[in-house]
Amino acid sequence: LWVVPRVVLEAFPGVVLLKKKSRDKTIELIVSECRDKGYDGVVLESWSRWAAYGVLDDPELRQLALQFVKQLGEALHSISSKSSTRNHLELIYVIPAPRMEGPNNQDFGPEDLLQLADSVGGFSLMTYDFSGPQNPGPSAPLKWIQYSLTTLLPAKGSASQVHSHMIFLGINFYGNDFLLSKGGGGGSITGRDFIHLLEKYKPSLQWDDKSSEHFFIYSDKGVRHAVFYPTLLSLSVRLDEAQDWGAGLSIWEIG
Template structure:
């Protein structure tokens, strides 16, 4: 219980700091070709469960900072891990994260939702299914795996992500964003 109290106190202090930082940043005018104020974008992580915990950033925090923060960078990737290889950014998780963050009055919060920058992954993960190892892969790695193993791409409808299996000395599953999965996430961000 003491640890939770300490986390909550630290979170309150952090939010007060962000408010003060926002005030100070907005008071600075930069002299360039045009005058404009500096902006503050606050990075927030997604909740790790399907319910907000007391220490998670939530709708009240979102609204309390709205006059001090110009944007929120919401990380909506890195959902899975080597112990539980799954899609990197399941669409259902992105939706639930947005609903949790915005709360029950999301429809009334159009000006607040305009401030959310939805993080989209442009990398994938290659998981060895035995041994719990994995590695993040970029486009060139993905193309190399496709050329070498010629796997059949599969579509995971619930997560809205493509994946494939291949075997070397171990069986692997690879999740990597496709044009379709990215388009679906862009549509989600617009909505």
Template sequence: MLKHFFLLYFMLNGIETTLTPKSPKTKEAKKPAAGPTDKNVIDRNLITTTPSAAEILNNHQLYYKDTKDTNFDGIVLGYVTPWNSHGYDVAKIFGNKFTHISPVWLQIKPNGVKFEIVGTHDVDRNWMTAVRTAGEWIKVKIVPRVLLEGFTGDDYGRLLGHGDSTQLFIKTLLDACKKWKFDGYVLEIWPQLAGRLRSYDVLIEFIQKVGTSFRENRLDLILVIPPEREQVQPFTPEQFEALYDYVTAFSLMTYDYSNIQRPGPNAPIKWMEKCITNIAPDGKRDKILTGLNFYGNDYTPNGGGAIVTHDYLNLLKSLKGKMQYDDESCENYFEVKNNDGRHLVFYPTLHSINERIKLMRKLRTGISIWELGQGLDYFYDLL
């Protein structure tokens, strides 16, 4: 059904009407209520397969007042980015719903035979203290994501193939942890090297060494891993087993399934389940943090791209009625046309998130959310 809709949608994109949209009314709109409220989204009957635009616009800023209340037992990782600053507030308000918060601050770069960490200008010690205070019941940990940047093929060869280089890399990370009082890192290296190595043995051995050093220093190591795409499995069950005892968790990137070349749902729920069970077919999934997108996609005749909260809400104001629901992907979408043309928008809803959390409970995985600044405040009632 949805495939036929897309075909019709893109055929119609070539047909433009000459009618001028009605001018918006000049009357100032009533500002929606915001902040803590006495009932959660379940008690407010807001979880539905076809929410109306009005329901979302009027309720998305209201969240249950007991922000220490939790509904999920596994590891919950939330990413925070400097370019979506609301995520900093979310981490402080809902800190007790997370076991780990990962600010996207840092990059590690080669500097001659040594390494340097850049991005520490974004480190906010007061914010870290506030998050840890908010998450004191769960004892939330601050684990910045560290991205390898500026590495050539030769740089990777030295890093993975020379023990001295590996130890310098580890020391650089440990020294920064000690200086800034981090609780560990989310390490992003596997996606960059997926498909580029003849043998993954050197990469596995490298991560094992990093993990061993982190454990000896009582630090957490979360490894970012890519999902399966079109029958290609860039991270295998054998690699999962080889690294299981050396990392705290695996952050599985189960989102961005569709793109502007292939418009559609961001993370079909059956695909997500397949990604999980293919990596760990026999259980032992507690260390898999299933990726949950708190952003959407806006497809337009010119392409479009990722859409965040304020853009989504602005487009939602043009929707008269309810969102559509695709049962196969378990995602909501809507189509609107405004002054700048047609928009086909996919964005998570309470229902789509709730169904994915049910899946994670069933498969006994954790959660990783990309990212806190992009979602709606009432989403966190579900955690």
């Protein structure tokens, strides 16, 4: 059993990336925290924040961002783990899923994966939140998951498929309750909310062949809602896909 807490870099990235002293200080803080608390490493999330700040559109800053992740991974690898199952501290890096409409500068691509592969222990691929309140729909369409894996990795069965075991395919253990009225609305729900809706409205579960997800429709005070929530069948389909690729799993989240 590893304990690898999630660390999110939310500060303005220019401060960390442009100044070597700040980069070194940030890495030192993370490594010290792991050493002091007996952690086995960290799960680092920074790419989506860097994208939001526009860092990844600048080739120089993008390279500095990749270098920071490599430097952190190498620093963690240099520290022996107190766990009997690992020789060194580990870095798992969170990456967004590629866009279906085609890649842009903000996407994490196969070249980025290759650059970091020797410095990180794995990549947590965020294949969830495909839809939102303004575009109600499935959480993680199977075709999107397949597209993400195909974009980042060589073809299935390829002799060069050496990095597939480093991918932890994101699986959502939460659902969404979206309003279907003009303007949209709604948001994520947990299992308790899902059971409550089933008991209160007695809806019929429907299977969406296009996304390989279950959903149901209900009306409340004249407003129609669409609820998408993972079921045993939808999870089984995604587990099969991960197994076909030789990938692992990253679950968000149980609570």
